[in-house]
Amino acid sequence: MHLLNRFSDLPVRYRIIFTLIVVVLISEVSLSFFAFKQFENSMIAESIQHLRDIRSNRIYSVRTELTQHIQINDIFSSLPETAEVLVAYNKLPGNRQTPDKSGEAIEHLIHHLGEQTGLYDLFVIAKNGDIIHSAKKEADFNTNLLTGPYRNTALAKAYRHAINQLQTRTSSIAFYMPSNAMAVFIASPVILHGQLLGAVAIQLDWKSLADILGSITGLGKSGEVVAGVLHGDKAYLAPLRHMPTSEMDFTVPMGANLAGPIQDALQGHVSSAFDVDYRNIPVVAAWGYIPELEMGLVVKMDKAExxxxxxxxQQNAIMIVLGVMIGTVFIGMMLARTISSPIDELTETTLAYADGNMEERSNISSHDEIGLLATAFNTMADNIKRYNQDVIDKNLKLKAYGEELEQRVEERTATLSAANEEIKSFAYIVSHDLRSPLVNLKGFTGELDYTLKEISEKLASIKDKLEASEQQEMQKLIEEEIPESMGFITTSVEKMDAMLAAILKLSRLGRRELVLETIDLSETAESLVDIHRHQLQETHSRVDIGDLPCIRNDRMVVEQILGNLIDNAIKYLDPERAGEISISAVSRDSGIAIAVTDNGHGIAESENDKVFQIFRRGRHTTVQGEGMGLAYVQTLARAQGGSITFESQENLGTTFTVFLPCIENNEV
Amino acid sequence: MTMENFERVTIVLAEDDEGHARLTEKNLERAGIRNKIHKCITGSAVIDYICGEGEFAGKPHISDTLILLDLNMPIMDGYQVLEKLKSNEKTKQIPIIVLTTTDDKREIKRCYELGCNIYITKPVDYIGFSNAVRELGLFLSVVKIPNGV
Known part of the structure; x- marks a missing residue:
């Protein structure tokens, strides 16, 4: 499973090549295996058939050779000269050989036949077994085949058979002492007018047969024909290709685990099989038996060959497999390329697009799945680009709005700052410039006072020179009219000075640098209420101070705020009823809301706008005050980001609520 | 120091408001100050007079001088005058009394930082002002003026 996953992680082209190789390799190997087996089997069958053919061919050749020689021997036996010489010999007493005319003729014939046919030797044998003529006149000449020293040779056996059965007889191959060589004999009876006269025999040159048998034509590098005869319990093998022997002196004991085919052949069987030869080397062999010669014949070649x-x-097959493999890989690569290169191309396009190149498009225009995919990708890319463009446009618009807003805010802020600066400079004007004329007004009023005193003194000295009515008039002017006017001037100047001072105080309160400390609101409220204790007792009023927390703020500011609110609450109580004032505080969000509630006159709705204006006081003119209290409270609250609000019902009472945000130490 | 010595001292009255100048003059007179009073209506006129520049080129008045300085003046204000005179080694010995309408703590602090010797607020209350100037006059009569000893 893991391997399969790993496989599916590979690029498409490798997967195609790999799959192709596996498929082709399996089919190729199995095909070539079966083809090879087929080939091997047919090769073996063919080889065995080939060996069989050669075997048959050799057996046929040997038989043909033998037949020719049999015919020659038949002719030899039927020749008149042969009969003549035998008749003559048989007539002689004591069976002695005497040279005569017929004898010369046969000698001549034997020599001639021997030369013509290439036979090793020719014999004329009398009825009693005497060899009366021979071409070579070896040691067997003039010996008796029935009683002589060579009575057990192949020649003797063939002779006996021929005269007993009156048939031509071929001997087996055997070592022939007189010739000191391997030999085959053919003996034929000589019959004249129904009377057995004797026999003729020919000795075949072994070499001529050996040449036929030993030919390795068509047997390749290792093939050979093995000929063997059985003597006793040993197989005697003719000279071998792989064994440096002469004649038939190489033997294999019968029954040994060696040279199975020849052993089987010598038992007269005809067959073919795999076996081991006389060298104990595996061979494939076909064998047969030539009964005339009592000879086994094996045609074989090394299994290795x-x-x-x-x-x-097999090697060729492997080469072909490899060749096909390389071809497969090549074709696979070509195939993979045709499949994977569009995929790669599309993948590259997609990656480039994913990297942010919104202009990237696939230019694959085929009509297969990849082509459809590419078209779909392009459509998708177009859509995304369009959506993206929309988003960008909207963002740009938003940004523009934002910038516009920001600019407006900046403009407003600038306006506000300017206004603030104006207020500050106004405060300065109030404190310096507006006060200067007041100083003069007041100062010169004082000077006038001095001057008036001097005038009074001067007037006293010239009093007598004036009439009584003039004196009275002057006195009235100096003591009443002028002091009255000066009095109004002084009062107005003082009032104006007080107002300027109030404005100046307001301006300073707004700019005050806060000194933070922990303030117990309950304690502060109590001490502020305590100032009015006498008045509260007189009016039977009561102040309820709730459970107020400790806050961190500027003591002066808190005292000013709380003091002004308490002052106002007490000032505007309704004398018709007992005053009820409560002070409470609620911590909320990120600050504290302090509320002062009274059951006093309340504020008429028409006056709501003027509550926090400077120099404004409630309608109840009996109440003393400069009309700055709530303006101070508002300024103080706003200076630290707070606010003041109120709720009121005329004749029922008012609640003023001041919200002060928490002040972090690092802000100050 | 004696009254005779002090009488040699010229009081420079730096005040752009003629009324204030006149009132100050009158009150000083009433307090018994008979010293010569030199009036300046701009800050630069004070510098010219003290350092011998412009109108008073070559005639500086560094010794036997005392300055009554209003802060709010054209061309050069009181702060600039104060700063210029107190930062100059030659003129820093001259006593300067700031006489102004505001009692703003920051302004007072700034004046002392710049080196003013005394800061007196002009009250609107005439009696108060008269008293202040008169006390100033008494004060001036006992103050030690550098180079005037």
């Missing part, structure tokens, strides 16, 4: 071609075939 046979298998050599099979191995060659």
């Amino acid at each position: 046979l298998m050599e071609s099979v191995q060659n075939m």
Whole structure:
């Protein structure tokens, strides 16, 4: 499973190549395996058939050779000269050989036949077994085949058979002492007018047969024909290709685990099989038996040589498999490229697009799945680009709005700052410039006072020179009219000075630098209420101070705020009823809301706008005050980001609520 | 120091408001100050007079001088005059009494930082003002003026 996952992680082209290789390899190997097996089997069958053919061919050739010689021997036996010489010999007493005319003729014939046919030797044998003529006149000449020293030779056996059965007889191959060589004999009876005269025999040159048998034509590098005869319990093998022997002196004991085919052949069987030869080397062999010669014949070749071609075939097959493999890989690569290169191309396009290149498009125009995918991708990319553009446009608009807003805020802020500066400079004007004329007004009024005193003194000295009515008039002017006017001037100047001072105080309160400390609101409220204790007792009024917390703020500011609110609450109590004032505080959000509630006159709705204006006082003119209290409270609250609000009902009472935000130490 | 010595001292009255100048003059007179009073209506006129520049080129008045300085003046205000005179080694010995309408603590602090010797607020209350100037006059009569000893 893990391997399968790993496989599916590979690029498409490798997967295609890999799959192709696996499929082709399996089919190729199995096909070539079966083809190879087929080839091997047919090779073996063919080889065995080939060996069988050769075997048959050799057996046929040997038989043909033998037949020719049998015919020659038949002719030899039927020749008149042969009969003549035998008749003559049989007539002689004591069976002695005497040279005569017929004898010369046969000698001549034997020599001639021997030369013509290439036979090793020719014999004329009398009825009693005497060899009366021979071409070579070896040691067997003039010996008796029935009683002589060579009575057990192949020649003797063939002779006996021929005269007993009156048939031509071929001997087996055997070592022939007189010739000191391997030999085959053919003996034929000589019959004249129904009377057995004797026999003729020919000795075949072993070499001529050996040449036929030993030919390795068509047997490759290792093939050979093995001929063997059985003597006693040993198989005697003719000279071998792989064994440096002469004649038939190489033997294999019968029953040994060696040279199975020849052993089987010598038992008269005809067959073919795999076995081991006389060298104990695996061979493929076909064998047969030539009964005339009592000879086994094996045609064989080394299994290794046979298998050599099979191995060659195997090598060729491997080469072909490799070739096809390389071809497959090549074709696979080509195929993979045609499949994967559009995918790669599309992948690259997609990656580039994903990297932010919104202009990237695929230009694959085929009509297959990849082509459809590419078209779909392009459509999608167009859509995304359009949406993106929309978003960008909207963002730009938003940004523009934002900038516009920001600019407006800046403008407003600038206006506000300017206004603030104006207020500050106004405060300065109030404190300096407006006060200067007042100083003069007041100062010169004082000077006038001095002057008036001097005038009074001067007038006293010239009093007598004036009439009584003039004196009275002057006195009235100096003592009443002028002091009255000066009095009004002084009062107005003082009032104006007080107002300027109030404005100046307001301006300073707004700019006060806060000194933070922990303030117990309950304690502060109590001490502020305590100032009015006498008045509260007189009016039977009561102040209820709730459970107020400790806050961190500027003591002066808190005292000013709380003091002004308490003052106002007490000032505007309704004398008709007992005053009820409560002070409470609620912590909320990020600050504290302090509320002072009274049951006094309340504020008429028409006056709501003027509550926090400077120099404004309630309608109840009996109440003393400069009309700055709530303006101070508002300024103080606003200076630290707070606020003041109120709720009121005329004749029922008013609640003023001041909200002061928490002040972090680092802000101050 | 004696009254005779003090009488040699010229009081420079730096005040742009003629009324204030006149009132100050009268009150000083009433307090018994008979010293010569030199009036200036701008800050730069004070500098010219003290350092011998402009109108008073070559005739500086560094010794036997006392300055009554209003803060609110054209061309050069009182702060600039104060700063210029107190930062100059030659003129820093001259006593300067700031006489002004505001009692703003920051202004007072600034004046003392710049080196003013005394700060007196002009009250609107005439009696108060008269008393202040008169006390100033008494004060001036006992104050030690550098180079005037």
